Amino acid sequence: MTRLPLVVLAALLLAPSTAFAQVKIGVINSMTGPQAPIGENLTNGIKLAEEDLKAKGISVQLVWEDDTGKPQVGLSAMDKLATRDRVAGVVGAYTSAVTNAVAKKAEEYKVPLVNPVASKEEITRQGYKYVFRVSATTGDYASILLDMATTLGKPKTIAILSENTDFGVSGAKSAKAYAEKKGIKVVFEEAYSPGSPDYRSTLVKVKGSNPDIMFMVSYVADAITLMRQSRELQLTPMAFLGAGAGFSTAQFASEKNISNSVFSSTQWTPDVSWKGSKAFGDRYQKRFGKEPTYHAANAYTAMMIMGEVASKAAGDREKVAAGLRAGNWDGLFGPVKFEDFDGYQNQNKHQMLVEQVQDGKYATVWPPALQSGKPIWPFPGWK
Amino acid sequence: MTIFLQSLLSGILIGGAYALIGVGLTIIFGVMRIINFAHGDLVMLGMYASYFLFTLGNVDPFVSIVFVFPLLFLFGAILQKTVINRVLNALPQNQILLTIGIGLILSNTMMLLFTSDYRIISTSYSSGSFRLGEISVSTPLLLSFGITGLVTAILYWFLLKTDTGQAIRATAQDRDAAQLMGVNVKRMSVLATGLGAGLAAVAGALISPTYYIFPQVGQPFTLKAFVIVVLGGMGSVMGATVGGIIIGATESLAGAYISSGLKDLVVYVLFLLILLFKPAGLFGKSRV
Numbered sequence: 001m002t003r004l005p006l007v008v009l010a011a012l013l014l015a016p017s018t019a020f021a022q023v024k025i026g027v028i029n030s031m032t033g034p035q036a037p038i039g040e041n042l043t044n045g046i047k048l049a050e051e052d053l054k055a056k057g058i059s060v061q062l063v064w065e066d067d068t069g070k071p072q073v074g075l076s077a078m079d080k081l082a083t084r085d086r087v088a089g090v091v092g093a094y095t096s097a098v099t100n101a102v103a104k105k106a107e108e109y110k111v112p113l114v115n116p117v118a119s120k121e122e123i124t125r126q127g128y129k130y131v132f133r134v135s136a137t138t139g140d141y142a143s144i145l146l147d148m149a150t151t152l153g154k155p156k157t158i159a160i161l162s163e164n165t166d167f168g169v170s171g172a173k174s175a176k177a178y179a180e181k182k183g184i185k186v187v188f189e190e191a192y193s194p195g196s197p198d199y200r201s202t203l204v205k206v207k208g209s210n211p212d213i214m215f216m217v218s219y220v221a222d223a224i225t226l227m228r229q230s231r232e233l234q235l236t237p238m239a240f241l242g243a244g245a246g247f248s249t250a251q252f253a254s255e256k257n258i259s260n261s262v263f264s265s266t267q268w269t270p271d272v273s274w275k276g277s278k279a280f281g282d283r284y285q286k287r288f289g290k291e292p293t294y295h296a297a298n299a300y301t302a303m304m305i306m307g308e309v310a311s312k313a314a315g316d317r318e319k320v321a322a323g324l325r326a327g328n329w330d331g332l333f334g335p336v337k338f339e340d341f342d343g344y345q346n347q348n349k350h351q352m353l354v355e356q357v358q359d360g361k362y363a364t365v366w367p368p369a370l371q372s373g374k375p376i377w378p379f380p381g382w383k
Numbered sequence: 384m385t386i387f388l389q390s391l392l393s394g395i396l397i398g399g400a401y402a403l404i405g406v407g408l409t410i411i412f413g414v415m416r417i418i419n420f421a422h423g424d425l426v427m428l429g430m431y432a433s434y435f436l437f438t439l440g441n442v443d444p445f446v447s448i449v450f451v452f453p454l455l456f457l458f459g460a461i462l463q464k465t466v467i468n469r470v471l472n473a474l475p476q477n478q479i480l481l482t483i484g485i486g487l488i489l490s491n492t493m494m495l496l497f498t499s500d501y502r503i504i505s506t507s508y509s510s511g512s513f514r515l516g517e518i519s520v521s522t523p524l525l526l527s528f529g530i531t532g533l534v535t536a537i538l539y540w541f542l543l544k545t546d547t548g549q550a551i552r553a554t555a556q557d558r559d560a561a562q563l564m565g566v567n568v569k570r571m572s573v574l575a576t577g578l579g580a581g582l583a584a585v586a587g588a589l590i591s592p593t594y595y596i597f598p599q600v601g602q603p604f605t606l607k608a609f610v611i612v613v614l615g616g617m618g619s620v621m622g623a624t625v626g627g628i629i630i631g632a633t634e635s636l637a638g639a640y641i642s643s644g645l646k647d648l649v650v651y652v653l654f655l656l657i658l659l660f661k662p663a664g665l666f667g668k669s670r671v
Binding site for chain 1: 389390397400491494501503505511521593594603634638639642643646647
């Protein structure tokens, strides 16, 4: 084992051009634990990026770390990557809670971190110089949906239901602020603890407040539970709006009798008209036997960017950070550039999309310029 | 008033499933004095069993308990005979580590075999309901509550009226005395673990049409079952039944009147209060 680094070192010294030197990149992701089902999308996206980098002549050595969905595990993974593996940069993590913790560590170690999907606003609002975010923020999740809602109809009241995690609370806060700006009254607001088999008592209260639209922020499976129990209680607002995550998975869509007509904001869909989206979707489907969620495209993009920049900088962390700050990219995720604006640092201004479940499949329905189907508004009622 | 009745009703109905999980745990504890920290993972196995019976064999989840119970009974019995039996006289911390370890092995094996994907059973009644005045009653919950009641009734009959059931209770009351009276306590331990595992699996199968299934789904149920068992009195079947319903109803009412994010807090405060006034639990006899 002790000889291995020497061999690598020798190989590095002997390599004719530093541009093609192998660079080490760390990956922190939720590969096991309750967040693993979505974590898998990130893993697969990164694997595809690794192949594409290789095809471009960039060979990266990935060091995989599993955060199991827990911030403290993510922190020790970051310690290890920064000090023991001496990576040029890190791509990760998945959830907002873990990423927020890891970002602080990355800044301390001055290790460039490209955050693929974690959308809690504060992550890129703390003056960090080494933290870059490809992902849109929770504020964007809410605003694109409410923009659409106010264009398509005249909702006057909104109920906001979110899980009590970093992602959920941050999403609910942004939704509330944006709704008030748009003149929509918040008649119900609550954060629930995820994973419960019974949300009926909460949903009864929502029903009592009789909102025009219902906005929900939930991870994977709770989305299905919430919609099932909404159907049970015959909750019928003008529209059900979900902020990505649990509301934009193929599994959610396939539960037709509860998911039809539900809107969800998302960062990417296979049928959006960005260059290479469809090909990526098909390739992913063929390779892994299931449809990718936006997380896969985010992670793919983050790894492609990190791979290219890190290889050009020959693994030097300062140069990697400078390269990330200076560059701009365009691909299946639309244009990407890390900018400072509205209190954000190194944040990509990403165009959000709205998708709607139509007959068990997602159609991209908003914004009109990128749509693949017409939105169905208002909610046609339960079948 | 509608909110109160609606929450109380769904809380009690869901409490039925909790009770079943708790009863399984309490039987295992009663007979062997071992807290089975793998209990939630047995619930998870029950869920997977009913999932595969449903998707591959088209067996309705509620009917599947006829197969799931014997399957997991066998699994529990084998587990007891091969592994748990060896630590019966070991230090409590070793027993705890063993059952936690079994739980981890179970959930991670399932993850290796079936990936961490969420699996959903969608039956025609999964989100069905009917109205009772102002209240809507969930069809799957009501059905599962009915089956829980039936299973509990059979269990009580078994424990109270049959020789084997009485032998299990005798072992739970005093292992040494039972042995002196000619009860085969080793066999009772195997039976009790099988019974506990079977009941956990039945609860899993009953929850599966309204919940979702993934390898780590069990852990919260372990904790919940533990609370239910302590609340009702360690080893008391009656206590676990009542405890399960209390926890279900408290969660639901706390969700309605305080905040669904704080319902666990309310449950644990209630739990502590009951223990303050009845340290042995609601139906427990303090054993020294």
